[in-house]
Amino acid sequence: MKKSALIYFNRLREQLWFRPLIFCIISIIGALLARFADGTGLKELVPNIKTESIVGLLTTISSSMLVIAIFAVSSMIAAFSAASNTATPRSFKIVVTDDASKNALSMFIGAFIFSIVSTVALENGYYGDAGRFVLFVFTLLFFASVILTFLRWVDRISRLGRLEHTINQVEEVALISLKNHIKNPLLKGIPVSNTINKNVFITPLKIGYIQFIDMDSLQKLAEAHHITIQLSATPGAYVHSNSPLVYLSTAQGLDMEDISKKINEAIRIGSTRLFEEDPRFGLIALSEIASRALSPGINDPGTAIQIIGSQVRLFFLWNDTNTKDETDVTRFDRIEVPELPTYEFFESAFRPISRDGANNIEVMLRLQKAYTSLATINHSEIQETARSYSETSYNRAKQQLSFKSDLELLKEKSFFLKVKTPTE
Incomplete structure (x- = not known):
């Protein structure tokens, strides 16, 4: 509360x-x-x-x-x-x-x-x-x-x-939200298990984005009825009236109408996303600024390159070993929370830039340098995803760049060509 x-x-x-x-x-x-x-x-x-x-x-x-x-x-x-x-x-x-x-x-x-x-x-x-x-x-x-x-x-x-000041403001807000997510990726709940019956679920009463989840209220509700609640999504996800909002471990002895009302009160849904609770929204806002800068009407690759630098700084929050909250991580032992996969953060941060800047050699070179930097983070998923996105970005540029020397330079700097997976 x-x-x-x-x-x-x-x-x-x-x-x-x-x-x-x-x-x-x-x-x-x-x-x-x-x-x-x-x-x-x-x-x-x-x-x-x-x-x-x-x-x-x-x-x-x-x-x-x-x-x-x-x-x-x-x-x-x-x-x-x-x-x-x-x-x-x-x-x-x-x-x-x-x-x-x-x-x-x-x-x-x-x-x-x-x-x-x-x-x-x-x-x-x-x-x-x-x-x-x-x-x-x-x-x-x-x-x-x-x-x-x-x-x-x-x-x-x-x-x-001013654009530069706005970028700094967005980065500051994204940093706070992302740092909170890295500290508590499961919102102090427990990981998702396979023991929950997917046939027993509650649907949202509203259509929109999950803005905030009151974990305290959900925990008290679960304890009162001796059930386990599994969230189907975390803040930032879009839900509708035909999609499951949460799954329940059982429906026996429950007043489903009352349970549905209380769960929908605990999970706030709105028409827009919020920066504070949504760790990806700040990355999305930054990538939107870069996409606008790369549009033909504006043609400002310098801003896109600046945004890439902001995204790299934000991803390096995973590099800080002190960001994990080692105290009271599982306060809500009756709430299962799905963990956001790493590739979704890469999609939010780099896919629009990779798409809209594919015909600009300076932007693509900066992207490859960014992937090379991110691969040094001590996080296996980030390292693998950086390699995958390096290859994807190169393939996008390969279809857009017509000048042979530019493509050869990009191939030389591409991170995915410098490393090999264990299977290779």
């Missing part, structure tokens, strides 16, 4: 209105809180601040903040649109969560609300001498914060939406 609540809170945080609303509430509380200083002995210690001087400062803030807030929203929308057009529409979810831009917009709107509430309170005699002094200090702090926030935001907005 904690994980489910965290997922919901993260979705709420992504909404553009959420943080400005919090800042507005804080601003109103701060404006009204200054009055409590009148009930203390602070009046004898602080200078008497004239109402006119505070009103003048607040008027300056109120008249400028609304304009700046509108300008900030316009700039953010332009940046979001640029990210979707130059990179991939899937990157919009990442760019829109930019904390610096949200904090700036929240500060601007919060300062505007603070100035309006404080001005009304001042002109109606809400504050005494101490209250006016505290309000003056609050106003100066707000003013300084707005200036610093604006300067930081200008630097941020100049990069937000």
Whole structure:
């Protein structure tokens, strides 16, 4: 339930209105809180601040903040649109969560609300001498914060939406998700066995992508009914109403309608994929950026080569022997979880680039270098899959490259020709 609540809170945080609303509430509380200083002995210690001087400062803030807030929203929308057009529409979810831009917009709107509430309170005699002094200090702090926030935001907005910055953002999100997957590939469940009856299954009530699986709820359900639950797929998989969502070890003594309802509540299905729980989605978003760059209308192989470098960095997470979580790996001993095969990660990361860049010698050479690098990872499946994809990429290029010297160079650099399988 904690994980489910965290997922919901993260979705709420992504909404553009959420943080400005919090800042507005804080601003109103701060404006009204200054009055409590009148009930203390602070009046004898602080200078008497004239109402006119505070009103003048607040008027300056109120008249400028609304304009700046509108300008900030316009700039953010332009940046979001640029990210979707130059990179991939899937990157919009990442760019829109930019904390610096949200904090700036929240500060601007919060300062505007603070100035309006404080001005009304001042002109109606809400504050005494101490209250006016505290309000003056609050106003100066707000003013300084707005200036610093604006300067930081200008630097941020100049990069937000640019292709290179978007690639870095997508890579960062993919890294977190992939690292979590490598740490717990079975979601702390147990491997799939052959003891589950495939004739007893629950189908999803919705059609879409699996976004999140509440393993705690499934474990409690399985323990309560003394059954084993086998997942048919993990987050990122597409399911429909005629496909099995989970398999059950038995149906005897079970209220299947109630079980179906609880399982569908524990497995969230939505119309889109989420980066946090789906380890392949970040790789897919990066490969989409590369495919767009390799399209004839854009013809930017440099971006595709940069994406290949990002993909290699992400795959080298498997090279870190400390990523495995050795503690409490099998918390959910009644839930069987299928493990994602390595080739699916390669398909997500390299197949689109191999297809769309087959006629570009620079891209294909960089791909072969990438496969050579990945083969050094101490992971037998990655090594074998790198060899297989090296051969596949070469065969694609063989059909597209017409210049003989390019093809000979690629053949010389192709990783699969440098190694032989035990059967060979």
